[in-house]
Amino acid sequence: MTRVTLYSDAPYYGGAERYLSVLAKYLRSSAVEVRAIVETASGADRLAEEYRAIGVPVVRAERPGFDWYKKLSPLVSLFRECPGDLLHVNLPSSYDAGVSSVAWAAKRAGYDAVVTTEHLPMIDRKYKKYPIKVFFSHWIDRAIAIAESNRDLLVRRHGVSSGKVVCLPNGVEPPRILSEGERSTLRSSWSNSTGRTIVGTVARLTERKGHHFLIDAVALLPRERQPLLVFVGEGEEAEALRSRAASADVDVVFTGQLEDAASVSQAFDLFVLPSLIETQPLTILEAMAGRVPVLATAIYGVPELVEDGVTGRLVPAADVPALSRTLDEMTSDPNRLREWGDNGGRSYDANFTALRMTERTWEVYGEALGGLPKDLPRDAA
Numbered sequence: 001m002t003r004v005t006l007y008s009d010a011p012y013y014g015g016a017e018r019y020l021s022v023l024a025k026y027l028r029s030s031a032v033e034v035r036a037i038v039e040t041a042s043g044a045d046r047l048a049e050e051y052r053a054i055g056v057p058v059v060r061a062e063r064p065g066f067d068w069y070k071k072l073s074p075l076v077s078l079f080r081e082c083p084g085d086l087l088h089v090n091l092p093s094s095y096d097a098g099v100s101s102v103a104w105a106a107k108r109a110g111y112d113a114v115v116t117t118e119h120l121p122m123i124d125r126k127y128k129k130y131p132i133k134v135f136f137s138h139w140i141d142r143a144i145a146i147a148e149s150n151r152d153l154l155v156r157r158h159g160v161s162s163g164k165v166v167c168l169p170n171g172v173e174p175p176r177i178l179s180e181g182e183r184s185t186l187r188s189s190w191s192n193s194t195g196r197t198i199v200g201t202v203a204r205l206t207e208r209k210g211h212h213f214l215i216d217a218v219a220l221l222p223r224e225r226q227p228l229l230v231f232v233g234e235g236e237e238a239e240a241l242r243s244r245a246a247s248a249d250v251d252v253v254f255t256g257q258l259e260d261a262a263s264v265s266q267a268f269d270l271f272v273l274p275s276l277i278e279t280q281p282l283t284i285l286e287a288m289a290g291r292v293p294v295l296a297t298a299i300y301g302v303p304e305l306v307e308d309g310v311t312g313r314l315v316p317a318a319d320v321p322a323l324s325r326t327l328d329e330m331t332s333d334p335n336r337l338r339e340w341g342d343n344g345g346r347s348y349d350a351n352f353t354a355l356r357m358t359e360r361t362w363e364v365y366g367e368a369l370g371g372l373p374k375d376l377p378r379d380a381a
Contacts, residue, residue: 002372003033003084004365005111006056009097011041014204015282016092016119021050022173023088027360028054029079029377035082037214039063055124064098064128065253075102079109086365089116089140093123094158099132103139113368117144118160121153122300134159140370144168144361145278146220147301157295169304170280171357174209174289175262186267189255190230197227197331200268202261202283203275205235209319210274211296212244214236217246217324226250227331232264233257266290269337270330276303276317288344294329295323305352 004027006020020036028034035057038048048058061078064071068315075098086105087146089097097103116285137143143160145151145167154160178186187198188282199218205207211231218226229242231253238254245252258264263286265271271287272295279301287294288305296302306312313330315322359376366372 001031001033002086003035004034004086004367005079005082005084005104005106005360006034006036006051006090007087007097007133008037008044008047009039009061009102010044010047010090010092011063012043012374013046014092016090016117017047018050018282019117019119019170019262020090021047021054021179022171022354023358023361024056025054027174027355027362027376031377032272033084035059035084035294037061037078037082037109038120039131042296052097061095064101066095066099066378068098068132068282069096072105072145075105076108077113079106083109084111086113086115086369087111088365090119091115091116094118094131094154096119096120096131099153100136100140101132103136107139108216113141113370114139114140115147115368116140118150118154118158119146120277121145121150121158122277124157130159135162135180137164137214140164140319142166142364146170147304149300150279150302167365168357168360169352170185170285171299171352171354172262172282172285172289173354175266175286176260178263183267186264190267191228197269198230198267199227199270199272199327199331200230200232201272201274201285202232202265203273203281204233204239205231205237206238208276209235211241212275213253213274213318213323215241215245215248215250216320217327218250220321223249224285225328225332227269227327229267232261247295250272252301263288263290267293268292269334270295270327270329273298273302274317275299279307285348288348288352291341291345293330293340294344295326295376305347307343307347310340311347311380312340335358 040060060349155162232255265287297317298314362376
């Protein structure tokens with residue numbers, strides 16, 4: 001029996017946290033015992049609930065933050081109370097987990113190996129935290145970079161030894177496929193015009209996701225060629241985006257958070273994510289799994305998901321004219337959109353399923369522990 005503990009001190013829930021719950025679901029088997037440590041903040045309740053729903057025991061613990069030097073002893077006690085063979089630390093920011101001090105604490109408590117997943121290493125290092133991160137990285141056995149573009153960032157910006165970095169792309173569970181009736185019902189709820197092109201995105205309404213660029217890009221088009229925009233999600237920029245759309249006379253439907261958000265993009269003609277900072281967004285993978293073509297910004301790990309001219313198109317970040325021009329070109333050719341969507345579906349099937357991600361992660365665990373059965377146990381999800 002291999003004992004794996006998944007650690008997250010994020011006081012919120014997002015794509016990086018969903019990555020953990022999916023990983024837990026596919027790891028669990030008669031040969032792998034999975035438990036989880038989750039932050040105490042109410043924003044982390046959803047992750048804890050998802051773990052419990054699949055039978056993973058959860059311990060809640062306060063994040064060490066930048067007071068890591070005060071928390072080392074409590075962290076050692078925490079890991080002794082939650083013993084395991086391998087600790088997998090989730091790092092939405094490279095300075096989470098007490099600037100990686102939990103790695104030292106876990107080893108001190110008897111863990112044999114520590115693996116981290118680095119989601120956004122492009123966030124600039126802070127001078128006072130940088131040497132601390134480098135110091136504690138000595139107790140990390142493998143660092144998973146979810147995109148090749150992150151490999152150099154981990155080594156150059158965050159001092160992780162190049163020999164420890166493993167590139168392992170994200171994966172998502174296949175979304176529920178909407179029936180044609182469900183798709184039509186959704187589209188009708190957004191627009192009275194059955195022939196209108198619908199362009200949408202599924203993302204938190206926050207500045208770095210670039211919704212404002214999409215509104216501005218549509219505003220540059222002649223009114224008769226403007227698609228209807230659908231924004232699925234919630235966030236602090238909601239009111240500002242509503243005001244911007246009204247001022248630009250751009251039609252936008254704000255749906256709020258939807259229960260089956262992973263499938264909703266199947267009702268779009270085109271999925272667009274004009275973000276400023278991303279590595280490998282799960283919503284792009286869900287759109288691809290649903291055979292929906294993608295238009296996204298060519299930043300960091302996104303070009304490793306979206307093949308320009310094959311599964312969709314890529315544009316420079318914050319380039320509103322380029323976004324507008326490409327959006328207009330793509331939506332004017334429905335046959336090409338269907339072709340790109342089908343190509344994206346095949347790419348997802350071959351490279352980005354949750355099972356494939358988990359199998360690769362299991363291989364990384366084997367490297368860190370110095371030997372595990374090569375194949376993920378058969379009774380995993």
